[in-house]
Amino acid sequence: MGKQTGTGEAWQQELRARGYRLTPQRQRVLEAVGVLGHATPEAISEQVGDGVNLSTVYRSLELLEDLGLVRHTHLNHGSPSYSVAGSADHVHLVCRDCEAVLEVGAELLQPLVATIADEQGFSVDVGHVALFGRCAACANR
Amino acid sequence: MGKQTGTGEAWQQELRARGYRLTPQRQRVLEAVGVLGHATPEAISEQVGDGVNLSTVYRSLELLEDLGLVRHTHLNHGSPSYSVAGSADHVHLVCRDCEAVLEVGAELLQPLVATIADEQGFSVDVGHVALFGRCAACANR
DNA sequence: TTAACTGCAAAAGTTTTGCAGGTCG
DNA sequence: CGACCTGCAAAACTTTTGCAGTTAA
Secondary structure, eight states: OOOOSSSHHHHHHHHHHTTTOOOOOHHHHHHHHHHHSSBOOOHHHHHGGGHHHHHHHHHHHHHHOOOEEEEOOSSSSSSOEEEEESSSSSEEEEEETTTOOOEEEGGGGGHHHHHHHHHHEEETTEEEEEEOOOOOHOOOO | OOOOOOOHHHHHHHHHTTTOOOHHHHHHHHHHHHHHBBBBBHHHHHGGGGSSSSHHHHHHHHHHTTTTEEEEEEOOOSSSSEEEEEOOOOEEEEETTOEEEEEEEEGGHHHHHHHHHHHHEEETTTEEEEEEOOOOHHHHE
């Protein structure tokens, strides 16, 4: 399940098919997002080190998101949080007090999603849902 | 269900009890949020007109949120969206394509919320949930 | 070779902060 | 009257953009 650094991964071909180029910066940004789980552009920039300019991080994230390789949500206050799209779908549980982020399987959403599709014709993107509230630890305080 | 502009509303007493003051700016900001449903700080600033400085809008929103009178989420890309906390709980359905925001009753979340509380001890804040996806109109295109 | 990409720096946009004067209580 | 608030302007941040040099293909 590790990410092969081989030559012919599907997304690389997709990327080139669209006329884009495969650069080391883009690979490093994608890898950093994978390592961090979910992270802000700034955190990603730190992860990749000083070899990649912050502007490039932003531009890479935009491209990678357009390719469907990463996604972003707004987990806490200001900054967007990016994560790899390929990983198993899950729901984020963000604690308002301690800022911890728990996860639960997205299969819990199935009934809800089905109902919404049925009533509104709206297809929910299950890949990245964030729910806010208070975690068990903070509730006991 | 209208908002009385009477003298002794509960939140006003709460506010004073905490040592804060009831100013016309704060009343106008709260009223604007109610009128707009959900709005960014800038939109709120326009709604209240030029009688209230943008800085004051930010400071008022922070205070009102601290009092539990308004809440904020991130519906679309950059800016936070504020809404009154007292209104009926509902789930936002944000279309990624046309940016429309639909709503469905929060009672649909009950089973999900119950399961999460059971498994993780995490109490979800049902008041303001946003789900992203594609609306019926955009799906048919 | 050449069109795309990166780094740098400046610009644009958003949110916060310091302070002098105004006002609620 | 006194502490809290507001408006204004500047500061601090975040994200975007223009350009010249660099590089993947």
